[in-house]
Amino acid sequence: MKNTFLKYLLPLFIIFQLVIVTQMVWQHAFTSQKGKEFRFRCAMYDPVHPFAGRYMRLNFNDLCVRSEQPFTEDNDMAYVTILKGDDGFAEPGMLSTRRPENTADYLEIAPDQQFMSYGRRDSCVRFRYPFDKFYLPEEDAPRAEKMVNEALRDTSVQVWVSVSIYRGNAVIRDVFIGERSLNAMLDD
Amino acid sequence: MRNIEKDVAEWQNEGIIDQQTAAAIVAYEKHKQIPSGNTPLVIFAILGSILVALGISLMVAENWDFMSVWTKTAIAYCPMLLGQILVILAVYKHKNSIVWREASAAFLFLCTGATLGLISQTYQLQGTITSFLLLWMILVIPLMFLTRSNTAFLLSIAISTWYCATTYWTSGAGEWHYGWAFGATVLYLVWQILGKKDMRAVGMAAGFLLPISMTIALGTMFPEAESWAFIGYFALFQILLILFHKPALSEPRGWKAGLGVIGFCGILFLLFLSSFHWWLNQIAENLKWSDLADDTSAIIMLSALCILYVFLLFYPPGSRPKPAFVLLPFYGLILILSGINTNFAQILMNVLILLIAIWFIADGFREKNLLWLNTGLMIFSLLVILRFFDFQLSFFVRGISFLIIGAGFFVANRLLISARKEDEK
Numbered sequence: 001m002k003n004t005f006l007k008y009l010l011p012l013f014i015i016f017q018l019v020i021v022t023q024m025v026w027q028h029a030f031t032s033q034k035g036k037e038f039r040f041r042c043a044m045y046d047p048v049h050p051f052a053g054r055y056m057r058l059n060f061n062d063l064c065v066r067s068e069q070p071f072t073e074d075n076d077m078a079y080v081t082i083l084k085g086d087d088g089f090a091e092p093g094m095l096s097t098r099r100p101e102n103t104a105d106y107l108e109i110a111p112d113q114q115f116m117s118y119g120r121r122d123s124c125v126r127f128r129y130p131f132d133k134f135y136l137p138e139e140d141a142p143r144a145e146k147m148v149n150e151a152l153r154d155t156s157v158q159v160w161v162s163v164s165i166y167r168g169n170a171v172i173r174d175v176f177i178g179e180r181s182l183n184a185m186l187d188d
Numbered sequence: 189m190r191n192i193e194k195d196v197a198e199w200q201n202e203g204i205i206d207q208q209t210a211a212a213i214v215a216y217e218k219h220k221q222i223p224s225g226n227t228p229l230v231i232f233a234i235l236g237s238i239l240v241a242l243g244i245s246l247m248v249a250e251n252w253d254f255m256s257v258w259t260k261t262a263i264a265y266c267p268m269l270l271g272q273i274l275v276i277l278a279v280y281k282h283k284n285s286i287v288w289r290e291a292s293a294a295f296l297f298l299c300t301g302a303t304l305g306l307i308s309q310t311y312q313l314q315g316t317i318t319s320f321l322l323l324w325m326i327l328v329i330p331l332m333f334l335t336r337s338n339t340a341f342l343l344s345i346a347i348s349t350w351y352c353a354t355t356y357w358t359s360g361a362g363e364w365h366y367g368w369a370f371g372a373t374v375l376y377l378v379w380q381i382l383g384k385k386d387m388r389a390v391g392m393a394a395g396f397l398l399p400i401s402m403t404i405a406l407g408t409m410f411p412e413a414e415s416w417a418f419i420g421y422f423a424l425f426q427i428l429l430i431l432f433h434k435p436a437l438s439e440p441r442g443w444k445a446g447l448g449v450i451g452f453c454g455i456l457f458l459l460f461l462s463s464f465h466w467w468l469n470q471i472a473e474n475l476k477w478s479d480l481a482d483d484t485s486a487i488i489m490l491s492a493l494c495i496l497y498v499f500l501l502f503y504p505p506g507s508r509p510k511p512a513f514v515l516l517p518f519y520g521l522i523l524i525l526s527g528i529n530t531n532f533a534q535i536l537m538n539v540l541i542l543l544i545a546i547w548f549i550a551d552g553f554r555e556k557n558l559l560w561l562n563t564g565l566m567i568f569s570l571l572v573i574l575r576f577f578d579f580q581l582s583f584f585v586r587g588i589s590f591l592i593i594g595a596g597f598f599v600a601n602r603l604l605i606s607a608r609k610e611d612e613k
Contacts, residue, residue, distance in 0.1 A: 028311040135309040172312040
């Protein structure tokens, strides 16, 4: 490969890097602006990402949903519609292997986030939400975990996460204990 | 450089070469070498870049809260932009500077990871460590081709191996993305060697790192048929040994040492492991054709390895493979046979190891090669020692065995040295 050819490729490569990183930011901003806000009940604990820092791992209750089509172990991407329940919290609707056309309120579920629930008569498919991390400043993460654990012991208080959802993408806005933002409580 | 000058002076004194030839040899070696003063500079520049970039990554992981999202976004781009500026300067302005090339490439490689980390935490971007590593790999692996940086090459081997191991630990199976990443590093190495670039320093490292990476990755490609992985490993080690002996791509000298060492040690390790009854019992219980039929990646890997093995064995046409290269069919058959009769399979495996030891000893005598002779004796000794753990032998028998082996070492070496002295006379 001649040197001159490589020298022409280098600017393209740099643009490629910048485009990929900017696309990550753009997708977040777009979903945040256009998406509808949903509340998801959750529990949390505090591990570490080697590059992005400390975060709260979000645990949701056992998620199981009926499927329109039969599911096998070797699946492609699946889509689950999200509905607002009577109590104001989000509930999974129907799972499908096709992208829903009549609503924008759905999530993309990757194959490693799906698994069959054997032994159940109604063909329930278990899955995980594609959002399970809430990044926090390093020194606040242990305090946040303590606050959340105390709140979870009080049955009158709900711990929940606010998520914007738009056409398969999800953006976490904030975590709440009751009606108070976790970030606001940490600042106090 | 001092060594070659000393050797050339000695040859000239002995009348083997004349003054003109001596001068030409010294001039050629001088031309090939990097000026020795630059080598420490290059190494320290690379280390400095790596440490600065890692420092930035760690500071990023602090997760600063007092800045607005847009400020954090602007700062997030800085490490990568700085790295890109340095690479542009290295490629366009300081084209002949190895220090610039290596340091800037290492810096950009690591700062790209720092930027991705900062963007992820600022925007609460979801995903696993494997998706993070995959994106990082896609963004940095072309760097080694564009900058011809050996540091970027070594870092690419590291990140692709890390990615493969992480996918296995998180999902129980390897990912095919490792394949193209690994292929890119091999392509770079072959490109640099064929282009006669100075690969002495990094060639030796690559000769070890690439086989180690393959060894780590191969096990992840057999998620449902783990017992069949041992046949895959044996095929891989045989391939490495054959590549070591092939004359192709032999420059720079010594870079293929890693292939030979890992291939040879890997083969011996598997043979000795398979000589134990308890191990063959486990293989007998788990080596099922149905497991292999259910595991597509295992079938593809095993087939690819066997095809490559057969190709290397008989290419170029007319070449006669050495006995050490044709062990794979026997090993595979013995493992499969263990499912029918484990005791017989164990006997066969031990006989195979014994034959290998005898071949090394006989070849050592024939070629008058002390290294081969002693290798054969070591294999034989290890075989006897390991059998102590299998069979209940009395101390007296063990003592006599060690005496015979020890005496054998002395006698065999003495005979060979005497034979070599006679030849010299």
